[in-house]
Amino acid sequence: MVILAVPHAALAHPPRWLTNAQLHPQPAAGVRDWLFNEDSLTRRLTALSNDGFSVTPLQEGWQRLRSDECALLGVADGSQGWVREVYLRGHGQPWVFARSVAARSALEGSGLNLAELGSRSLGELLFSDRAFDRGELQACRYPAAWLPLEVREERLWARRSCFSRGALGVLVAEVFLPRFWVAAAIEA
Numbered sequence: 300m301v302i303l304a305v306p307h308a309a310l311a312h313p314p315r316w317l318t319n320a321q322l323h324p325q326p327a328a329g330v331r332d333w334l335f336n337e338d339s340l341t342r343r344l345t346a347l348s349n350d351g352f353s354v355t356p357l358q359e360g361w362q363r364l365r366s367d368e369c370a371l372l373g374v375a376d377g378s379q380g381w382v383r384e385v386y387l388r389g390h391g392q393p394w395v396f397a398r399s400v401a402a403r404s405a406l407e408g409s410g411l412n413l414a415e416l417g418s419r420s421l422g423e424l425l426f427s428d429r430a431f432d433r434g435e436l437q438a439c440r441y442p443a444a445w446l447p448l449e450v451r452e453e454r455l456w457a458r459r460s461c462f463s464r465g466a467l468g469v470l471v472a473e474v475f476l477p478r479f480w481v482a483a484a485i486e487a
């Protein structure tokens with residue numbers, strides 16, 4: 300008998316990403332503000348943590364992108380792309396799990412080198428370069444199988460948006476972890 304070792308994350312069904320107007324029932328106002336506020340999350344978490352903010356990369360590299368990512372980026376299903384997964388931390392605690400991806404075909408020749416970011420915030424790059432436009436924010440309950448084991452929980456609120464500069468799109472997804480909602484004093 301052959302048992303295929305399928306990565307756990309591959310077993311999850313892609314979520315339905317919905318805009319603020321499509322989200323019913325509406326989450327509480329405090330949750331909705333964090334899901335759909337268009338300011339830089341880095342800047343907002345820096346303020347919330349009184350400058351106790353940091354970014355720790357978890358894994359980065361060329362990978363096969365997920366079907367919902369390919370669809371949003373407008374590339375063929377199964378396309379290769381750069382994947383960057385990080386924790387956004389407040390006082391060292393993981394507050395947000397973030398996964399940012401861009402298609403290899405669009406990155407090559409764009410001059411954008413995501414590999415050199417390290418523990419600097421991607422947000423500083425995307426918000427400082429006026430050439431990037433942010434697309435509409437969408438939210439969903441994030442598949443637990445897509446989270447790192449130590450923070451794996453069902454129905455955590457997530458949001459995503461695509462930052463575009465010409466043909467390049469950087470799709471940023473951010474999952475709010477339980478410790479964040481405690482720090483923000485919001486019942487999620």
Ligand SMILES: C=C(O[C@@H]1C=C(C(=O)O)C=C[C@H]1O)C(=O)O
Pocket residue numbers: 338339340341342354383385387397398399419420421422423425471472473
């Ligand atoms: C898009 C932003 O950049 C943040 C920084 C990230 C990173 O360094 O990988 C990932 C998600 C974002 O929350 C932002 O600050 O809003």
